[in-house]
Amino acid sequence: xxxxxSSPSPVPPVTDLRPAxxxxxxxxxVTRSAAERPHTAEILRRVEAAGVTDVxxxxxxxxxxxxGLSEREAYARAKDxxxxxxxxxxxxxxxxxxxxxxxxxxxxxxxxxxxxYCYLAGSLTGPPITRVYANVDDVLAPIRSxxxxxxxxxxxxxxxxxGTTFELSCxxxxxxxxxxxxSLAAAVTEVGTGLHGDGASLRFTTKFDDVAPLLALxxxxxxxxxxxxxxxxxxxxxxxxxxxxxxxxxxxxVARAGYPVGLTIAPVxxxxxWREQYAALLDAVALALAGVDDxxxxxxxxxxxxxxGSKEVIQGWYPRTRLDLDExxxxxxxxxxxxxxxxxxxxxxxxxRGWFTDELDARLPQARLLYWT
Numbered sequence: 041x042x043x044x045x046s047s048p049s050p051v052p053p054v055t056d057l058r059p060a061x062x063x064x065x066x067x068x069x070v071t072r073s074a075a076e077r078p079h080t081a082e083i084l085r086r087v088e089a090a091g092v093t094d095v096x097x098x099x100x101x102x103x104x105x106x107x108g109l110s111e112r113e114a115y116a117r118a119k120d121x122x123x124x125x126x127x128x129x130x131x132x133x134x135x136x137x138x139x140x141x142x143x144x145x146x147x148x149x150x151x152x153x154x155x156x157y158c159y160l161a162g163s164l165t166g167p168p169i170t171r172v173y174a175n176v177d178d179v180l181a182p183i184r185s186x187x188x189x190x191x192x193x194x195x196x197x198x199x200x201x202x203g204t205t206f207e208l209s210c211x212x213x214x215x216x217x218x219x220x221x222x223s224l225a226a227a228v229t230e231v232g233t234g235l236h237g238d239g240a241s242l243r244f245t246t247k248f249d250d251v252a253p254l255l256a257l258x259x260x261x262x263x264x265x266x267x268x269x270x271x272x273x274x275x276x277x278x279x280x281x282x283x284x285x286x287x288x289x290x291x292x293x294v295a296r297a298g299y300p301v302g303l304t305i306a307p308v309x310x311x312x313x314w315r316e317q318y319a320a321l322l323d324a325v326a327l328a329l330a331g332v333d334d335x336x337x338x339x340x341x342x343x344x345x346x347x348x349g350s351k352e353v354i355q356g357w358y359p360r361t362r363l364d365l366d367e368x369x370x371x372x373x374x375x376x377x378x379x380x381x382x383x384x385x386x387x388x389x390x391x392x393r394g395w396f397t398d399e400l401d402a403r404l405p406q407a408r409l410l411y412w413t
Contacts (some may be wrong), residue, residue, distance in 0.1 A: 062219050062250060063152040063280070065122040065170070067094045071101040073126040077174035079223070083124055086220050092122075101125070105167055115357050118167035119152065122220060127173040134182050134206075139411040140340070141207035141243055142190025145179055147223045148172040148212040153247055154279030156361045157307055160211060162350030168357075170212070176223050183236035199410070202264070202300075206231075208244040215246035216281075218253060225253055232260035245304045249282035249290035255297040264338070265294045266302030269325070271317035274309050277363055284321070292328035300336040301329075303407065307344035308392055309364070310384070315395060322403040329406070339407045341396050345373075345383045 068087050074080050137144040150170035193199040208214050214224040231242050243264040267287045295301045351365045370382035393412050
């Protein structure tokens with residue numbers, strides 16, 4: 041990657057804060073430590089511009105929920121709350137995150153969407169409040185020292201062109217909260233202009249379509265923007281997100297702005313008519329990307345799976361869900377540490393994998409299939 045000017049750029053100013061489907065929290069809380077961070081002032085400016093009136097500056101760093109709430113009430117309030125906090129030291133230690141990227145960096149924890157299969161269910165403790173980190177500089181600081189190390193793209197001949205990769209969306213959807221934080225733009229700009237050195241790249245996945253704030257950033261083709269896409273029969277489980285045609289259109293917009301892009305087709309489910317539905321999705325993507333100069337597009341295909349813990353949480357959050365969580369129709373897969381997750385039976389997995397491998401090659405031959413799981 042070509043070295044570039046290392047002078048930092050400011051977070052872009054607040055503009056146009058009310059397009060469709062932007063999440064506006066009802067409650068914002070700021071911890072005592074976060075209030076001392078410069079980036080918090082930018083977040084509060086954006087929160088005010090978004091029309092939030094319930095903003096509390098806490099006298100401590102602990103966030104507590106109101107007493108006397110039922111499980112459903114606690115969930116609803118948490119999903120309406122944005123907390124500005126300082127990432128603790130444990131959160132600042134980057135962890136390997138195969139098969140997605142070399143390392144994980146967290147700009148936030150929690151997501152405003154209401155996906156009934158939520159990947160965060162069972163992996164995050166407490167009410168699902170969206171916590172954004174005020175100490176973005178600390179979160180991004182490890183990039184320089186870790187560039188050149190890693191087991192996913194670094195040293196892999198097939199993916200070496202991506203450099204050392206840093207995943208920003210393991211525990212959040214950074215685009216879904218970007219209008220309130222500016223943290224994603226700061227990260228894209230800093231890495232794109234070489235502030236953290238050469239040879240690193242960012243990647244994130246989103247279910248939102250508000251890409252306008254990213255289009256003019258000096259990204260240097262060092263951030264891969266991936267869109268979580270799915271069949272229409274699965275989209276009904278994704279509340280509070282941009283609709284699939286909007287995501288596909290946004291994919292085309294960022295690709296034309298020079299970003300490397302990606303499809304995160306997840307979670308794949310063999311719903312009735314799945315072949316026709318996924319074929320229509322791939323055709324729509326091919327149309328959106330037609331004619332893009334220097335197109336760099338990847339695909340990651342992830343089948344639906346759940347754990348006993350995530351099932352319990354999901355059924356508590358969405359008691360009337362029609363999501364298939366029947367263990368009898370699945371195969372139990374155990375991890376090295378004894379954990380269990382339920383995946384589709386081997387025959388179903390082989391059928392799905394074969395179909396996606398063939399159809400991606402036929403309908404979107406430019407896409408590199410990075411992995412299947």
